[in-house]
Amino acid sequence: IFSSVSKKYFIKKIFYNVALNFCNLERHVILASYPKTGCTYVHYLINNLITNESRRYHHFFSSFIESPDLDMLPIYKVNPLLNSYTEKPLLIKTHNEYHKSFQRVICLTREPVSTLVSYYNYKVSYHNKSFKNFKSFLLNTDAIIQYKNFYKSFLNSRISSRIVFLDYEDAKNNSQVIKDIIKLIYGLDLDLDIIDKVRENCSKQKAKELELLNSKYDMRVNIRGIKFINNKKYLKNPIQNDVDYINSKLRRIYNQVNCF
Numbered sequence: 001i002f003s004s005v006s007k008k009y010f011i012k013k014i015f016y017n018v019a020l021n022f023c024n025l026e027r028h029v030i031l032a033s034y035p036k037t038g039c040t041y042v043h044y045l046i047n048n049l050i051t052n053e054s055r056r057y058h059h060f061f062s063s064f065i066e067s068p069d070l071d072m073l074p075i076y077k078v079n080p081l082l083n084s085y086t087e088k089p090l091l092i093k094t095h096n097e098y099h100k101s102f103q104r105v106i107c108l109t110r111e112p113v114s115t116l117v118s119y120y121n122y123k124v125s126y127h128n129k130s131f132k133n134f135k136s137f138l139l140n141t142d143a144i145i146q147y148k149n150f151y152k153s154f155l156n157s158r159i160s161s162r163i164v165f166l167d168y169e170d171a172k173n174n175s176q177v178i179k180d181i182i183k184l185i186y187g188l189d190l191d192l193d194i195i196d197k198v199r200e201n202c203s204k205q206k207a208k209e210l211e212l213l214n215s216k217y218d219m220r221v222n223i224r225g226i227k228f229i230n231n232k233k234y235l236k237n238p239i240q241n242d243v244d245y246i247n248s249k250l251r252r253i254y255n256q257v258n259c260f
Helices: 004-020 039-050 075-083 112-125 134-140 143-155 168-173 175-186 192-201 204-217 219-224 240-257
Strands: 029-033 091-094 104-109 162-167
Touching: 004 075, 029 039, 039 091, 039 104, 039 168, 039 175, 039 192, 104 143, 104 168, 104 175, 104 240, 112 134, 112 143, 112 240, 134 143, 134 240, 143 240, 162 168, 162 175, 168 175, 175 192
Parallel strands: 029 091, 029 104, 104 162
Antiparallel strands: none
C-alpha cells in the first residue's frame, strides 16, 4: 500500500522518466546521489579537477553555471541548455534514480544513518518542516524506501552503462580513489598532489568563511534576517533504536554498493 508521499513520488518519477527519453545526456557524466550524501561537495571537487588550471582553487560552492543540476531545470529546458555546451562533457548532478539515458555515472554513497540524519536536519531547517521526532520523519517521508529504491536502480542498471560507486568518505579523504575514478570516467591521469590541493580548497571551513562574507555583504540576507551559519536545530545523536531501525533496513544495500 502506497502512502500519499509514495503516490506523489511515483507519479512524478513516471513523468520524469518519460521526459528523460528525449534528453541528450549520452555524452555527459551524471553525478547521481541520494539527497545529503555530499553531492554538492563532490560536484565542485570534480569540476575543479577536470577544468583548466586557471579555474581551479575557487571556493567550495558548486559551479552550476558550468555544470548544471538536472533537478533544478524544467525538463523542457534541458536539451537547449545541454546543446549550448559544445566542448567538454559536463558533470550533471541529480538525485533521480537511474535512467537508460545515463551512459557514464558516478553514483555517490554515504553511510545510511549519517545520510538520513543530515536529510532530517535539512528538512527541519531549510524547509521548515515539522516532525514529532526523527523516527516520524523516517516514516512520514518514506526516506528509507526512497534510499533503497535509489541505489537499487543503479545496481540493476544496464550493463552497457559505465557506473562507478564512490563513497563520500573516500571523496573527502582518499585521493587515489578520486584519481582512479577520474581516469576511468574522463580518461584524465591527474597527479595526487593536485587532487590534495583542490580538496583542501573545497573544504567546509572555506565554505563557512564565504557564507560569513555573504551574510555581511548581501543586503537581502540582512533585510530578511537569514542566517546561514548556526541556523539549524541539529540532530547529532539519534537514539539507538532509530539507528538500529535504519541499519536493519539499509545496511545490506549500502554494503552492496561499497563492496570493494
